[in-house]
Structure formats: structure tokens, C-alpha cells
Amino acid sequence: MSTAVVADARITARPDGRGGTALPVLAGGGPIALRRTRGGATARVTVIGAMAGPLGGDRLALRIDVRPGAALHVGSAAATISLPGRDGRPARWDLDFTVAEDAELHWLPEPVVAATGSRLLTRTRITLAAGARLHYREEQVLGRHHDLARGAPPGRLTSRLTVRQAGRPILDQQTDLGPGAPAWDGPASLGGHRAAGHLLTVGHPAPPVPPPGHDAALLTLPGTDATLLTALAPDALRLRRLLTP
Amino acid sequence: MHRDHIGLDQAPARHTYTPPSARALRIGLGGPVGSGKTATVAALCRALRTELSLAVVTNDIYTTEDAEFLLRNAVLPPERITAVETGCCPHTAIRDDISANLEAVEDLEASLGPLDLILVESGGDNLTATFSRGLVDHQIFVIDVSGGDKIPRKGGPGVSASDLLVVNKTDLAPLVGADLTVMARDARHQRGDLPTVFTSLAAPGGVAPVADWVRARLDAWRRR
Amino acid sequence: MPDRTPAPGGATAVLLLLADGRFPAGGHAHSGGAEAAVRAGRIRDQDDLAAFLTGRLHTTGLTAAALAAAATAAATDPDPDRLDDLDRAADARTPSPALRATSRRLGRQLLRAARAAWPHPALDRLADRHPRGAHHPVVLGTTAHAAGLTPAQAASLAAYESVNGPATACVRLLGLDPYRVAAVLARLAPELDAVTAEAVRAAEQGDLPAASAPLLDILAEQHSTWKVRLFAS
Ligand SMILES: Nc1nc2c(ncn2[C@@H]2O[C@H](COP(=O)(O)OP(=O)(O)OP(=O)(O)O)[C@@H](O)[C@H]2O)c(=O)[nH]1
Numbered sequence: 001m002s003t004a005v006v007a008d009a010r011i012t013a014r015p016d017g018r019g020g021t022a023l024p025v026l027a028g029g030g031p032i033a034l035r036r037t038r039g040g041a042t043a044r045v046t047v048i049g050a051m052a053g054p055l056g057g058d059r060l061a062l063r064i065d066v067r068p069g070a071a072l073h074v075g076s077a078a079a080t081i082s083l084p085g086r087d088g089r090p091a092r093w094d095l096d097f098t099v100a101e102d103a104e105l106h107w108l109p110e111p112v113v114a115a116t117g118s119r120l121l122t123r124t125r126i127t128l129a130a131g132a133r134l135h136y137r138e139e140q141v142l143g144r145h146h147d148l149a150r151g152a153p154p155g156r157l158t159s160r161l162t163v164r165q166a167g168r169p170i171l172d173q174q175t176d177l178g179p180g181a182p183a184w185d186g187p188a189s190l191g192g193h194r195a196a197g198h199l200l201t202v203g204h205p206a207p208p209v210p211p212p213g214h215d216a217a218l219l220t221l222p223g224t225d226a227t228l229l230t231a232l233a234p235d236a237l238r239l240r241r242l243l244t245p
Numbered sequence: 246m247h248r249d250h251i252g253l254d255q256a257p258a259r260h261t262y263t264p265p266s267a268r269a270l271r272i273g274l275g276g277p278v279g280s281g282k283t284a285t286v287a288a289l290c291r292a293l294r295t296e297l298s299l300a301v302v303t304n305d306i307y308t309t310e311d312a313e314f315l316l317r318n319a320v321l322p323p324e325r326i327t328a329v330e331t332g333c334c335p336h337t338a339i340r341d342d343i344s345a346n347l348e349a350v351e352d353l354e355a356s357l358g359p360l361d362l363i364l365v366e367s368g369g370d371n372l373t374a375t376f377s378r379g380l381v382d383h384q385i386f387v388i389d390v391s392g393g394d395k396i397p398r399k400g401g402p403g404v405s406a407s408d409l410l411v412v413n414k415t416d417l418a419p420l421v422g423a424d425l426t427v428m429a430r431d432a433r434h435q436r437g438d439l440p441t442v443f444t445s446l447a448a449p450g451g452v453a454p455v456a457d458w459v460r461a462r463l464d465a466w467r468r469r
Numbered sequence: 470m471p472d473r474t475p476a477p478g479g480a481t482a483v484l485l486l487l488a489d490g491r492f493p494a495g496g497h498a499h500s501g502g503a504e505a506a507v508r509a510g511r512i513r514d515q516d517d518l519a520a521f522l523t524g525r526l527h528t529t530g531l532t533a534a535a536l537a538a539a540a541t542a543a544a545t546d547p548d549p550d551r552l553d554d555l556d557r558a559a560d561a562r563t564p565s566p567a568l569r570a571t572s573r574r575l576g577r578q579l580l581r582a583a584r585a586a587w588p589h590p591a592l593d594r595l596a597d598r599h600p601r602g603a604h605h606p607v608v609l610g611t612t613a614h615a616a617g618l619t620p621a622q623a624a625s626l627a628a629y630e631s632v633n634g635p636a637t638a639c640v641r642l643l644g645l646d647p648y649r650v651a652a653v654l655a656r657l658a659p660e661l662d663a664v665t666a667e668a669v670r671a672a673e674q675g676d677l678p679a680a681s682a683p684l685l686d687i688l689a690e691q692h693s694t695w696k697v698r699l700f701a702s
């Protein structure tokens with residue numbers, strides 16, 4: 001029998017004094033294993049899920065702190081599959097990122113996939129200093145291929161993203177998708193799509209406006225130099241194409 | 246007969262946050278679809294733009310076509326033309342809920358500095374659409390002869406109570422068998438002492454009677 | 470539960486006045502995303518409309534209702550900082566520039582009507598501090614305060630407006646049977662009250678929701694680029 005997992009992973013990045021980025025803290029936790037994959041001016045870390053999950057009831061957290069002048073790129077080895085737990089409790093995935101002045105974070109993980117019967121709450125808080133740079137991608141996929149193939153409904157994903165820049169909120173939005181969320185598949189929300197995502201860009205050149213004929217838009221946020229490319233697609237592959245400038 | 250329109254004299258008092266002394270005279274142009282409102286606005290701009298500082302607000306039903314016509318024909322620089330969208334209800338935007346038009350008018354005054362005159366063209370609607378007194382100081386109702394000579398006889402608030410009735414496209418009267426003397430007589434009957442002019446904008450200087458009337462209103466506005 | 474006891478001082482009638490589509494605050498020219506959804510073939514009949522309204526109510530409707538309730542409470546404070554914070558919170562919750570512009574424009578238009586109907590220093594302060602318009606829910610909440618309404622009433626107005634505008638627009642755009650559309654709205658009434666209650670609770674706890682609907686943002690941006698359209702949004 002599996003009991004719920006509570007895990008708290010941390011990454012701290014700072015300049016190494018030789019033009020590169022050092023990672024004085026690189027601490028995985030529970031199912032979250034962290035691997036430094038390459039050095040250079042930008043430190044690269046891959047998140048490796050050490051087991052299936054998150055499962056309902058799990059509480060996973062990752063805190064990333066990018067200090068002034070450092071540059072960090074975080075990706076993941078595979079999609080995160082949200083699976084149902086035994087008692088119907090939701091899983092929680094809390095991300096807390098701080099990016100200092102003249103620092104940059106690229107958070108470009110693989111999608112989160114909501115398997116039939118699962119329930120995942122993600123909460124992402126990003127605190128940017130003035131002059132901090134960010135690429136942040138989030139992709140949500142409703143249902144695994146074989147869930148959908150056998151006509152099973154997807155799981156539910158509730159995801160809130162809050163971004164502050166120099167103390168001011170520049171983005172705060174929550175989506176609630178999947179069975180149980182009111183009219184989640186209706187003409188205001190997903191409209192039949194099964195993949196939803198964003199690419200948030202701060203302090204880097206904005207991605208191009210998405211091509212016409214897709215359910216995607218490039219939004220200029222109220223902050224400084226901040227855009228949100230938001231997109232919907234029938235599946236993860238097509239979503240990724242829309243989110244890859 | 247059912248009438249859901251109050252008479253113009255019963256309309257609510259004007260309210261705006263620009264003190265009347267500091268603002269431009271506002272004249273509305275209403276009337277049925279295709280009667281020549283935009284043509285009149287364009288001709289007025291050409292006739293008056295050298296002597297006055299003016300701007301235009303259009304209320305298209307479905308497009309920004311009127312604004313674009315004015316832009317294409319360069320009757321005024323683009324920053325002096327604003328298009329308001331009216332959500333399928335052109336008469337609502339000039340009568341029942343004038344907020345979007347007031348915004349447009351005030352924004353023009355704020356961005357262009359002191360103006361003499363702002364023309365507000367309503368979306369072409371029917372004979373019952375009239376401007377609120379909260380939006381314009383005077384209104385011109387433009388009809389044409391192409392539907393024959395019956396419109397003045399039919400009346401309606403635009404025909405009977407507008408400050409100026411323009412009967413346009415007189416050049417077409419012979420073609421459609423419209424009798425201008427009948428139209429003049431019916432207009433007098435509906436309007437009492439309120440003025441009516443006949444125009445053909447197809448002819449050079451055809452807008453002169455309207456332009457003269459506008460100049461007179463402006464004189465009165467400045468002297469008040 | 471929302472407060473159902475008749476409010477003193479004519480507040481019930483004030484509530485009706487503010488909710489009336491004929492109140493001159495600019496709403497008639499806006500479809501709340503319905504025009505774009507109709508053009509995209511996403512709303513064709515009253516079932517689609519019901520799903521659209523349900524989605525809108527529980528997302529931007531809830532968020533607006535909570536902001537409005539919070540603004541009614543904040544407007545009692547002579548220090549305008551709280552309302553300014555709410556305006557920034559509304560900005561962050563409106564990533565679409567087209568929808569931010571619409572919200573500020575409707576805020577400005579409501580403020581004009583509100584100042585004529587219920588002159589109040591809180592409304593004047595809002596106009597002074599936000600000459601380009603404060604966000605609509607912030608103005609709505611402040612108007613509610615000026616007119617003697619409660620935060621719950623402000624929230625219910627915002628929730629109601631989140632569905633009433635698009636429903637009316639669809640009657641015009643699709644020629645839907647107005648009785649069926651009225652029935653759709655009538656069936657939503659319990660959900661409107663539930664969303665109102667949730668919004669009031671969130672506002673009281675200072676934990677403003679940020680519920681959003683992806684297609685509403687995308688459709689709003691597409692709509693803002695059209696040359697030919699009936700509604701301003
Ligand atoms: N023959 C003739 N045609 C005219 C005259 N005035 C306008 N027109 C034509 O009538 C058509 C309609 O004129 P508009 O000025 O666009 O009419 P409108 O009232 O603005 O129309 P809407 O805004 O669509 O309601 C155009 O093709 C004009 O060129 C006129 O005096 N004589």
C-alpha cells in the first residue's frame with residue numbers, strides 16, 4: 001500500500017564567479033530527483049520523476065531561487081502523469097520561483113497529463129525582481145492517450161499561476177479543467193481541445209504572434225516587457241508546436 | 246398607435262463633465278440607411294475644415310465603413326475621426342445609452358485640444374431614431390428622395406422634430422418620380438417653423454445650405 | 470448564502486436599477502465574447518449558449534464578482550490605496566489587453582452614469598485617480614457603495630452581468646428564441662447565487678479568486694482585430 005508522499009525539492013543558483021552559474025543547493029525530495037546535466041553560463045537541471053505520480057494525496061513542492069546574475073534552465077525528462085490516489089484526495093504540486101535582478105530562469109518542463117480519475121492542484125508563484133528574465137512554459141493535457149482511446153474521461157487539473165514583478169502583480173490566473181469543473185469543455189473554456197498551455201516571457205524578446213487559424217493568442221501583460229502566449233490544441237504535440245516560437 | 250419615443254423637449258437634460266463653455270458645438274446627423282449622412286459629413290468637412298477646427302464620430306451598424314470612407318477620402322486627418330461600435334442597436338448608442346459616444350466626443354476634445362465643431366453620424370436606422378440632448382446640441386435628419394416623396398408625410402421624430410431636415414439626392418427626383426413640392430409641403434406640415442433644405446450632393450457645392458445652417462448654429466453657440 | 474433580506478433605504482430598487490440593461494453604462498454594445506464565439510461556430514444554439522454562460526459565470530464572472538464585493542468594502546475607506554490595489558489585482562487577472570481595455574472602458578462608462586445617479590466622493594476619487602478608467606468590477610463595487618448597496622449585492626450584479634450581456638447578444642446575433650434564452654438564464658439563477666456567495670466569501674477572506682477561461686481570452690484577442698463586427702467586445 002502506498003501512503004501519500006510529501007516532498008520538498010530546492011534549487012539555488014548563483015554566479016560562480018567565472019562567468020558561469022553554480023548550484024549551491026540542488027536537493028531533490030521524494031519522487032523528485034534533480035540532475036545537473038551541463039555547465040556553462042547557464043546551469044541546466046533536469047527533473048527526473050523517480051516514480052509514477054503524483055498520486056492523489058501527495059504534496060510535492062519545488063522551490064527555485066535564482067540569485068542576481070545567475071542563469072538557470074530547468075527541464076524534465078518526461079511528462080508528469082497525475083494519477084488518482086486511493087482516497088480521492090487531490091495531489092498538490094507547489095512551485096515557488098524567485099528570480100533576482102539580472103538573473104534568468106528558463107522553466108521548460110514536459111506537460112502535466114491528467115489521467116482518468118486523477119485530481120491535481122498546481123500552484124505556481126513567481127516573484128521577479130525588476131530586470132529579472134523568465135521563460136516559463138506550462139502545458140496541461142487532459143487524459144492519457146489510452147484513457148481517451150477507451151472513451152474514459154480525463155482527470156481534473158486546477159492550476160493557478162501568480163506572477164509578481166517588482167512587487168506588482170502582473171499575472172494571476174487559474175484554470176480549472178476536467179470533469180467536475182463547470183462547463184470546462186464548453187465554448188468559453190476548452191471547446192473540445194484536450195491540451196492547454198502558456199509560454200510566459202519576461203525580459204526576453206516576445207515570441208511571434210501565433211499563426212491564424214489556431215486557438216492561440218499572444219497577450220501583452222500589464223507588467224514591463226512581459227507577454228503570455230496562450231494556446232489550446234487537440235493534443236500535446238500540436239500544443240507544443242504552438243508554444244515553440 | 247404605439248409610440249415609445251418621448252418628444253425631444255421632454256428628453257433628459259444634458260450632462261457631461263466638460264463644462265459647456267469649454268467645449269465644441271456638437272451636431273448629430275441621423276436618418277435612414279443610405280440617405281447620404283456620410284456624404285453630408287464628408288461635404289461639410291470639406292466646406293468647413295479651412296475655417297473651423299472639427300472632428301467626426303461615426304456610429305456604424307456593422308463595420309467601420311463610414312469612418313473608412315471619410316479616411317479614404319481624406320476629408321479630415323485620421324486622428325480627427327473616431328468610430329463607435331453599437332452592438333446591433335445604433336439608436337441605443339445615440340439615444341438611450343450615449344456613454345460610448347460621449348466618451349468618443351470627449352476623447353477627441355481631450356486629444357486634439359479645443360475644437361469648434363464635432364459631427365456625430367448615427368448608424369443608418371429607421372425614421373424613429375433620434376439623438377439624445379445629452380449627446381448633441383442640434384440634430385440634422387437626412388432623408389432622400391429615392392424611396393419616393395412619401396417620407397416627410399410619414400413623419401416620425403426625426404422628420405418632425407429635428408433641428409434641420411435635409412432632403413437629399415434631389416438629382417434623382419425625376420428618375421424616381423418624387424415630387425419635391427409635395428415633400429416640401431409635407432415637411433412644413435410636420436415641422437412647422439423648423440427648417441428644411443433640399444440638397445444634391447452629387448452637384449458641386451451641393452452641401453452649401455447645410456453648411457450655412459451649421460455656421461449659423463456655431464455663431465449662436467459662440468455668442469451664447 | 471447571499472443576503473436575501475430586503476435592504477433598507479430603497480436598496481432593492483437601486484439593485485434593480487443597476488441590473489437593468491437599460492441603465493446607461495455602455496453594456497449594450499458588448500457581447501462578452503459571444504460574438505467571437507458565434508463567428509467561430511462555437512455557439513450555435515441555446516445549449517451552446519448555456520455552456521458558454523456557465524463557463525463564463527464560474528470563471529470571469531466569479532473573479533469579477535469577488536473584485537466588486539471587495540471594492541464595495543474598500544470604498545468605505547477614505548484612503549484610496551485599497552481600491553488602487555484592487556484595480557491592479559483586476560489588471561493581473563485580465564491578461565488579454567483587449568479585455569483590459571474593454572474593462573476600463575466599461576468602468577469609465579459606468580462611472581459616468583454612477584456619478585450622475587449617486588454623486589459620492591468615492592466615485593470622484595476613482596475618477597481622479599484613474600482618468601483612463603478603473604476596471605469595471607472596481608467601479609461597480611464603488612458604485613454599489615455610493616448607492617447604498619452591500620458587497621453581496623455588488624457581487625450579484627457582477628455575476629448577473631457576466632451572463633446577461635452575452636445572452637442578450639446571442640438573441641441579436643443568432644436570432645435565438647428569446648423565450649428559450651430567458652429560460653437558460655432562469656435555470657442559471659441558482660448558480661448565480663452560488664457564485665455570488667463564493668465571491669463574497671473570498672472577498673471577505675481577502676483571497677480573491679483568479680478563475681479564468683482560456684477561450685475567452687483567445688476569442689477576445691481575435692475579435693479585437695476584426696474589421697467587421699457588431700459588438701465592441
Ligand atoms: N445621386 C446621388 N447620390 C448620392 C447623393 N448623396 C449621397 N449619394 C450616394 O448615396 C450612397 C449612400 O450615401 P452615404 O453617404 O453612404 O449614406 P449614409 O446615410 O451615410 O448611409 P449609412 O451610413 O449606410 O446609413 C452613396 O453611394 C453616395 O454616393 C446625392 O445627392 N445624389
Ligand SMILES: [Mg+2]
Binds near residue numbers: 282284311369
Ligand atoms: Mg454613413
